[in-house]
Amino acid sequence: MTIKNEKNGSTLKLIVEGRVDTSTSKEFEEKAKADLGGVEELVLDFTQLNYISSAGLRVLLSLQKIMNKQGSMKIVGANDIVKDIFEVTGFSEILTVE
Amino acid sequence: MEKNNRIISKLFRNSVISIIAAAIATMLGVVIDGIVIGRFLGPDSMAAYGLVTPIINLATAFSGILATGAQVVCAQHLGAGRADKARRVFSMCMVVTAVLAAVMMVVVFLFRGNIAVLLGANGKSAHLLPLVSDYLLGMLFAFPSVLLLFEFNSLMRLDGDPNRVIVAVVVMTLLDVAGDLLNALIIHGGMLGMGLATSISYFAALVIMLLHFTKKDIIFKMSLKNLKLKDLGDLLSTGSSSAAGSVAAMLRNGVLNRILVATVLSSTAVAAFGVLNTVFNFTSSVMIGVGLTTAMISGMILGEEDRSGAHALVKVSVKTALIIGTFLAAVVFIFADVIAGVFGSADGAKMVELAARGLRFYSVSIILYGLNICFVNYTQGLRRMVLTNIFCFLQGFVYMVLPALALAGMLQTDAVWLSFIIGESLTLITIYIYAAVRKRGIPYKFSDFLFLKEPFGVGEENLFETSVTKADEIIPVSSKVYEFCEEKGAEPKIATLTSLFVEELCNNIVEFGFADKKPHSIDIRVMKLKDGWKIRFRDDCKLFDPTEWIKLHQSDDPASNIGIRMVCGMAKDVNYLSTMELNNLTIHL
Incomplete structure (x- = not known):
């Protein structure tokens, strides 16, 4: 898994590539939270993400709770498989997925 | 194809002791009788005991046919995930056993004199007739227990209650020795007393075994509905080698x-x-x-x-x-x-x-x-x-x-x-x-x-097998499963879901099932079938049915049971079966 970040004012875009699973979710969480100070809009670009497990979903939930207090969060570019996972687990009700 | 069968070896080692104990039990009562009779009741009683042995052999032969047939047929059904058919076969076995036991008891009771003559208490051995007849009368009450004990031996194992047989055997042996000695040395009840002592000890063992059916989550429950003669045919043909x-x-x-x-x-x-x-x-x-x-x-x-x-x-x-x-x-x-x-x-x-x-x-x-x-x-x-x-x-x-x-x-x-x-x-x-x-x-x-x-x-080329024994093995296995599916031409969605299910279910099993700190194993098989994909998980942890769990724990908390929700929500079919104290989960995609 690799994460690239692009900051533009108060908007932070994180481009996540590869797999977010039990072994990589901690790294995902640390890198995502490291740059959240002062961010009002968090965009997670999942165009190159091909796998996310429950460990990854818990990180998304945690990020959503933080961003609910300081702004907004949305997910873009998720493929059909990842969208199905959001749907089945009910995360499509919690997250903003475009 | 990697190794996948620590559980089979462990299951064998865990099962063999109780099954040996029960196999010994079906003939131990008669052997104890022989030793006590030989030592304390004299040569005529010993000869009478020897003449009755073929009747005991007949009862154990019938029992062997039904027990062997039931064990193999039920195990096959359970291995294929057909618990309802296994239950049906079990019920048929119980019905046949009850009828057989009743017939044997009535025939022996009514015709024990004729049977004694047939067994050899005639001519020069005519003086043995009352002894043989008395022993038959005492022993006939043991027939239901003799028939059922052998059958319950393996069925208890399939139904996750392996130690009950050992308890029953110990109790039976102690009661039999005590009863035989009491009869020989104090009561002086002769061969009738010897037979009754054996019957009482077998009956006590049977009661202990029957208590299994008061438990809640068991596979084998008796039902007279939907019994099929085909099942009787399967029982008898499969048990025929015992005959x-x-x-x-x-x-x-x-x-x-x-x-x-x-x-x-x-x-x-x-x-x-x-x-x-x-x-x-x-x-x-x-x-x-x-x-x-x-x-x-x-x-x-x-x-x-x-x-x-x-x-x-x-x-x-x-x-x-x-x-x-x-x-x-x-x-x-x-x-x-x-x-x-x-x-x-x-x-x-x-x-x-x-x-x-x-x-x-x-x-x-x-x-x-x-x-x-x-x-x-x-x-x-x-x-x-x-x-x-x-x-x-x-x-x-x-x-x-x-x-x-x-x-x-x-x-x-x-x-x-x-x-x-x-x-x-x-x-x-x-x-x-x-x-x-x-x-x-x-x-x-x-x-x-x-x-x-x-x-x-499934041919080896369409099969991926492995075992997980530690948490840090899960992600590498999940990745290998993905590569295997991709290699075999699976759609990206199938490869992803298969890999995902392996990660989610193994994590759950390791987190909750491995918590007792004892060595455990999860055996995983991923199979490419003609009409889809199948994953089978088998573990030796405490029994847990995720399909029932998710029904009972529907919750608004989005963070709870995510893994099980994923699997149950995205698979075509999820089937759980517990047999021989193993969790078996089969998923079709």
């Missing part, structure tokens, strides 16, 4: 007795052979226990079409037979004089000396017997009934009787003792030749002795 073995044994003993009667030592030799047969009954019960364990697990393997499971089973079965067989052979050989002496000296020192000699010859055959029984039971578990019955009859009759007849003129009683060694050797050679014919070469690996009917299961 073949019993018939072979009865014929063998008859012929060998005739050979011994014709020798110079005649009745002494027959008495010595009686001692050897009793020891044979005990040691063969132990090896039959190994065989029954093999049959039970091979039935499950057949249901699941698990080739590598079959390989693991043959390997552990052979090793166990060799270890136990060597131990028993050493004990019988070294303590032959002591063992022979236990049965009293009704015919004096000559009988004991002859019996000890016979035991030493016999001890050499025990290891070979163990190996042969394992293969015979293994093929029976695979429902290869013709093959099994042929092996049974050759082993139990042809290969022993023919050498004994051929050598009797030259070696007298030694011909009979040698027939055990020759018979088991010839049987093992026959099995080896069969493997060679199938392979069209020299068989030398365990996989050459699987005897599977092809096509069997």
Whole structure:
């Protein structure tokens, strides 16, 4: 898994590539939270993400709770498989997925 | 294909002790009776006891057919995930057993005098008639227990209650010894008392076993609905090898007795052979226990079409037979004089000396017997009934009787003792030749002795198997599963979901099932089928049904049970079954 970040004012875009699973979710969480100070809009670009497990979903939930207090969060570019996972687990009700 | 079968080996080791205990139990009561009768009630009572033995053999033969049939057929259904069919077969077995027990009790009660005459209490032995009749009357109350105990032995194991049999056996043995001694030394109830003491002890064991059915989450529940005659046919045909073995044994003993009667030592030799047969009954019960364990697990393997499971089973079965067989052979050989002496000296020192000699010859055959029984039971578990019955009859009759007849003129009683060694050797050679014919070469690996009917299961090229024993193995396995699916042309969605399900379910099992700090294993099989994909998880942790769990724990908390929700929500079908204290989860995509 690799994460690239692009900051533009108060908007932070994180481009996540590869797999977010039990072994990589901690790294995902640390890198995502490291740059959240002062961010009002968090965009997670999942165009190159091909796998996310429950460990990854818990990180998304945690990020959503933080961003609910300081702004907004949305997910873009998720493929059909990842969208199905959001749907089945009910995360499509919690997250903003475009 | 990576190794996948720690659970099969562990299951075998855990099962074999209780199954051996129960196999011994079905004949232990009668053996204890024999020792007490021989010691305290005199030679006429001992002779009467000997005359009744064929009736006990008949009850255990019937029980063997039903028990073996039920065990193999139910294990096969459970291995294939068909719990409802396993329950139906169980119910049919119980109905047949109840009818059989009732018929046997009524017939023996009404016609015990005639039966006693038929068994040999006539002519010069007419004075034995009241003793035989009394013993039959006391024993007839044991018939339901004798029939059911053998059946419950393996069914309890399939239903996750393996230790109950051991408790029942211990209680039965203690009560039987106490009851027999009380009868012989204080009550003086004669042969009727001996029979009743045995019946009471068997009944106590049965009560302990029946308490299993008061438990909530069991597979085998009795129901008279939807019973099918086809199930009875399956039971009887699958158990037929047990009948073949019993018939072979009865014929063998008859012929060998005739050979011994014709020798110079005649009745002494027959008495010595009686001692050897009793020891044979005990040691063969132990090896039959190994065989029954093999049959039970091979039935499950057949249901699941698990080739590598079959390989693991043959390997552990052979090793166990060799270890136990060597131990028993050493004990019988070294303590032959002591063992022979236990049965009293009704015919004096000559009988004991002859019996000890016979035991030493016999001890050499025990290891070979163990190996042969394992293969015979293994093929029976695979429902290869013709093959099994042929092996049974050759082993139990042809290969022993023919050498004994051929050598009797030259070696007298030694011909009979040698027939055990020759018979088991010839049987093992026959099995080896069969493997060679199938392979069209020299068989030398365990996989050459699987005897599977092809096509069997998914071909190796469409199968991925592995085991997880630690948390840090999960992600590498999940990645390998993805690569396997991709390599076999699966759509990206299928490859992703298969990999995901492996990660989610293994994480759950490790987090909750491995928490007791004992060594555990998760065996995983991923199979590419003609009409989709299948994943099977099998673990040896505490029983847990995720499909029931998710129904009971529907929650608004988005962070709870995410993994199980993913699996149940995205798979085509999720099926859970618990058998032999294992969790089995099968997922279709």
